[in-house]
Amino acid sequence: MTDQKAPPAALLHLRAVAKTFPNGTEALAPVDLAMAGGEFVSLLGPSGCGKSTLLRIIAGLTEPSSGTVELPDEHRRAFVFQDPTLLPWRTVDRNARLLLELEGVPKAERLERASAALKMVGLAGFEKSYPRNLSGGMRMRLSLARALALRPKFFLMDEPFSALDEITRESLQDELLRIWGSEGFTSVFVTHNLYEAIYLSHRVVVMSPRPGRIERIFEIPFEYPRSPELRSTPEFSALGAEVAACLREVSR
Ligand SMILES: Nc1ncnc2c1ncn2[C@@H]1O[C@H](COP(=O)(O)OP(=O)(O)OP(=O)(O)O)[C@@H](O)[C@H]1O
Ligand SMILES: [Mg+2]
Incomplete structure (x- = not known):
């Protein structure tokens, strides 16, 4: 049921990446994922399922306990956290x-x-x-x-908009897509908001509860550039309902 086919010319390759923390917490079960350059992928899943852990592993901030992360060295990575952490x-x-x-x-x-x-x-x-x-x-x-x-080639974001009100959040989603369209970086975006995930992404990865594994990958069929009107189309709502049902199912 999991679609883990590599897209053509994969840029990032995660092979059986797993993480158990020194205190014994098994955060990630083996995860396989390939991403093409310029792709936008969101990670969705219940709290504590290992989304931030997986993102930090891709960012090179956390070592996996097993498995490999293949990403060309020259692909500069930038990380944006939920809290803006400004000085x-x-x-x-x-x-x-x-x-x-x-x-x-x-x-x-x-x-x-x-x-x-x-x-x-x-x-x-x-x-x-x-x-x-x-x-x-x-x-x-x-x-x-x-x-x-x-000027990152790889942009990793961990719930960057979750503290914002809905209107600000939607306008930042549009800005992010515009910048992504012009800069051409590859993005991995963690969110709890399935509509945000669908609106932004080529693919939405749904993870299981801890230890997180990839439960299902939704291909999002909407063309880029996407406009705010997309959010009120029946196709968008229908896909939202399907992803919501999948999340309920995995959280059970
Ligand atoms: N440094 C650490 N040491 C021990 N356990 C950790 C560490 N970091 C995370 N964990 C545990 O690993 C699991 C996955 O954590 P992670 O932060 O990746 O989840 P998450 O999916 O991002 O959750 P949320 O949606 O709440 O942000 C959790 O059970 C967490 O308590
Ligand atoms: Mg997290």
Whole structure:
């Protein structure tokens, strides 16, 4: 029932990736997944099923206990967390440059790349503001800009929009798709919101409760670029109902 066929010219290959933490918690059962370059994949599943663990393994932040992750070295990875984790004493532009400083990117290039990233997320004009003077949506935009300034080939996001109200969330989904369309990075996106997963993705991966494994992969048939009207079509609702039923089934 699991469709784990490799798409043509897979860029990322997870082979039997499993994780048991040192305290004995078995977070992930062996997971196989292949992703094509430029693909957008979302991970959906019950709380504690290992979504963040899998994302961190792909990001190289956590070692798998067994199995292999194949991803070309030159594919720079950027990670966006649920909490924007901004430095409150730094202005917006200096927050946007932070990761470039840590990477030792020369100053002139830092300024240029951070400023381009801020423009991309609609924060031009707020360079000298402090995080405390931004709304929640703007703080998340800044967190996205900070990661985009790295010019990643692989963009990993862990519930980045979950703390936002519905309207802000939908507008950030549209912005993210627009930026993804122009930058061409490959994305893995973790969310609890199945409509968000469907709206954004080529494929939605549904995971089982812990130890997480891939229960089912939904191919999302809607063409890109996607527009907000898609969310109110009967086809979108029907697919939503199907994914919801699958989630209920796996959570049982
Ligand atoms: N460092 C760790 N040490 C021990 N156990 C851990 C560690 N990190 C995560 N776990 C456990 O592994 C399991 C999977 O955690 P993970 O954070 O990947 O789940 P998740 O699917 O992202 O959940 P949520 O949807 O609530 O964010 C959980 O049972 C969690 O308690
Ligand atoms: Mg998580």
